[in-house]
Amino acid sequence: MSDATHWSIFVNAALINNFVLAYFLGLCPFMGVSAKLSTALRMGGAVTFVMLVASTCAYWLNQLLLVLDVTYLRLISYVLVIASTVQLVEMLLRKLSPASFRALGIFLPLITTNCAILGLALFQTNRGYGFSQCIAFALGAAAGFTLALVLMAGVREKLDLVPVPEVVRGASAALIVAGILSLSFMGFAGLGS
Amino acid sequence: MSNPSTDDFVRGLWRQNPVFVQLLGLCPALAVSNSAINSLTMGLATSFVLLASGLVISSIRSWVPADVRIVTYICIIASFVTCVDFTIKAISLELHKSLGAFISLIVVNCLILGRAESFASRNTPVRAVLDALGMGAGFTVSLLLIGSVREILGSGTLFGMAVLPAGFQTWTVMILPSGGFFVLALWLLIINRWQQAAERTGSPAAEGAGK
Numbered sequence: 001m002s003d004a005t006h007w008s009i010f011v012n013a014a015l016i017n018n019f020v021l022a023y024f025l026g027l028c029p030f031m032g033v034s035a036k037l038s039t040a041l042r043m044g045g046a047v048t049f050v051m052l053v054a055s056t057c058a059y060w061l062n063q064l065l066l067v068l069d070v071t072y073l074r075l076i077s078y079v080l081v082i083a084s085t086v087q088l089v090e091m092l093l094r095k096l097s098p099a100s101f102r103a104l105g106i107f108l109p110l111i112t113t114n115c116a117i118l119g120l121a122l123f124q125t126n127r128g129y130g131f132s133q134c135i136a137f138a139l140g141a142a143a144g145f146t147l148a149l150v151l152m153a154g155v156r157e158k159l160d161l162v163p164v165p166e167v168v169r170g171a172s173a174a175l176i177v178a179g180i181l182s183l184s185f186m187g188f189a190g191l192g193s
Numbered sequence: 194m195s196n197p198s199t200d201d202f203v204r205g206l207w208r209q210n211p212v213f214v215q216l217l218g219l220c221p222a223l224a225v226s227n228s229a230i231n232s233l234t235m236g237l238a239t240s241f242v243l244l245a246s247g248l249v250i251s252s253i254r255s256w257v258p259a260d261v262r263i264v265t266y267i268c269i270i271a272s273f274v275t276c277v278d279f280t281i282k283a284i285s286l287e288l289h290k291s292l293g294a295f296i297s298l299i300v301v302n303c304l305i306l307g308r309a310e311s312f313a314s315r316n317t318p319v320r321a322v323l324d325a326l327g328m329g330a331g332f333t334v335s336l337l338l339i340g341s342v343r344e345i346l347g348s349g350t351l352f353g354m355a356v357l358p359a360g361f362q363t364w365t366v367m368i369l370p371s372g373g374f375f376v377l378a379l380w381l382l383i384i385n386r387w388q389q390a391a392e393r394t395g396s397p398a399a400e401g402a403g404k
Contacts, residue, residue: 022370024224028303075297076271083264115220115301122294171216172381179374
């Protein structure tokens, strides 16, 4: 078991090694959903929930795989667990809160192919986190993802109002903004141990 | 472009290039492209998974019920990725370490599931293989283009060999994560610019490229 404190794991995942800006995980929703602030917040909420559930499941699943000595099945079983978790969340949300289900729309099923979720499960296994450390890691990663998404959405809403040369419009402008955001997040590097 | 089988192959290389035109599979494209050798490994690994899963999925396409098709595809893809993971580990432990979890993350590369769903599941194995080869080649070339620029400017080397004079001040930012964003943005700019110029002169190269 890794001996990092919960707080340092949280800060590390949220700021220093931000999933989106340092590991490039979850770039598809980052580029796709960050055009408006309100959708960015909703997406952040959904990802936070799925990350928590997936992290918990992946931890216990890994213990089971270790007991049975079939660790080569790790990747397949993680992917299946994440796919079924997302499906479950989708069904629950449709029953319990149809309004937020409609608001999230297509973004919900797409979380399955969000590499941030699988990345989270793989990283926590590689680093040998204990159960409570996994939860701290999931919370940190989700906070980092939401933060990056919201910051990006804020900048892009303003970017729509300024005259940008036509060649730069669209994807390249978004990528340049992401690069600058990533650079500024490097300033957090001194926070960690 | 009249021959359909040539078109299956060429489409992935340029007109529907996965990284530069469709913006698919960006996570691995940026995360491991800090050196040319990493880019090449990642490109080849992804191409292999694309090819193998495309072949299997198009062969069994008539037996897979529509309700469980995505899960089936993911299982097939995950099996091949596990193979690739162990193969790279056996060939070079050092390379495996520098790519880290990103080899396993090929599973969730939207490019692979996207091609499985939109092409391999609807076409014959031969066409699926051609399409996978084209997409794989397009992905590898794009990764190499990004990786080479980042390695040359960031470390002054290409495939580990020094290419710039010793006095060159390396641009550390290029091997940092933000360098990935900047270099991809730069390539998109160049391609946009080129397409606009082509459209203005009415060149056939622009046809269908502005997807």
